[in-house]
Amino acid sequence: MTCDDVRPRLLDYQRGRLPLPAQAEVRTHLDACADCGRAEAVEQELTSVLEHRLPQYPASxxxxxxxxxxxxxxxxxxxxxxxxxxxxxxxxxxxxxxxxxTPILYYERATSRAASERTSLVAEAVNDHLRVLSSQHPLDIESGGFHQVKPWFEGRLDFAPVVAFEGDAEFPLRGGAVGYFRDRKAAVFVYARRLHPISLLVFRAEGLAWPTRELTRIGSVEAYTTAERGFNVIMWRTRELGYALVSDVDVRDLRQLAARMAGGQ
Ligand SMILES: [Zn+2]
Structure with missing residues (x-):
């Protein structure tokens, strides 16, 4: 089995729902492949969040x-x-x-509001990325190229997502989806670096407490770089729009991609 065979089967594998030979093949691949091992850990973490952190609603x-x-x-x-x-x-x-x-998204948002603002922005970006990874059909539109993805957002958002980078051989664009960042809609562009998915979230920046310290210059913007739960996160804003890049790729790779996106702005 290749990585592409293993990834969509991870959840079934963890639940023991695969036929026995397939179950063994996935096990063998996971033992040998660090990337898929990490993806399996993410899947496990999501499952445990779903099982343990849900609110209970007793009947009246x-x-x-x-x-x-x-x-x-x-x-x-x-x-x-x-x-x-x-x-x-x-x-x-x-x-x-x-x-x-169903209430988990609202519950997650409510609890993150209590955490410090900066941490919660980062946590939100990572959660959005995890949602993309864990979704059975993460992309609302599969990419035939930037010229398909960008117009697809028209009418689905209350702003125009400005993205200067169309994808290239090193960071191909895989597709797009509409997501949420805190209380607002977000355009989610999914790029890839080899087998690693990279989410770019674009959303209206107003009303969010953006980091003002520990910023570094990437291209023409001041960006905030951090890591959380094994994912690297780079965030920056232009006047009206906020951007968050999230992935488990090496932070240098992610900065390269950020530079391509922020260069022309
Ligand atoms: Zn693999």
């Missing part, structure tokens, strides 16, 4: 009373339940997963 007393009143008490109806139980329980479980998972 009124709802419990209503359920108790409506609950079938007679033997006949209990047997109806036991007959349908095997089919209904998985469906009910699936429905409750949807109810619990």
């Amino acid at each position: 007393l009124a709802l419990k009373r209503r359920l108790a009143a409506e609950w079938p008490a007679r033997g006949v109806e209990r047997s109806w339940w036991s007959r349908w139980r095997p089919a209904l329980v998985p469906a009910l479980a699936a429905a409750s997963v949807v109810l619990v998972v």
Whole structure:
């Protein structure tokens, strides 16, 4: 199996849902490939976040009373339940997963607001990148080139994302998607460096507490470079727009890409 075979199977592999031979092949590849090993760790981390940090919503007393009143008490109806139980329980479980998972984006945002502003901007950028990595279909538009991706955003955003770099052989553009950065929409451009995805988030900069210290010049902008949870992050702003580059590629590679993006601005 190649890296491209392994990546889309990671979640199924962790859940033990692959046929046995495939399960063993993925295991063998993960033992040998550091990049995929890291991708697997990210997947694991996301799973644990989803499982452990979700808020629980207990049913209200009124709802419990209503359920108790409506609950079938007679033997006949209990047997109806036991007959349908095997089919209904998985469906009910699936429905409750949807109810619990849906609020996670809002929950994540609410907790990050409590953290320091600068840290939370970085955390948000990394989270957005993780969402791209973990999504089954991360890209709303697959790239046939910049001339397809850029116009695709028209009408989907409340601003025009200005990006000076169209992708090249070293950093090809893979596609784009609409995401969110805090309370606002963001254009997500996904580039790659070999097998490593790189997210560029572009969003309206106003109202965000941008880092003002420890900035370094990249191209024509003052950029803030940091690392979080194994990902390198470079952020900068022009007058109206904020930019965040996130990837697990080497920080020197990421700075090279930032320079290509910020050079002409
Ligand atoms: Zn690999």
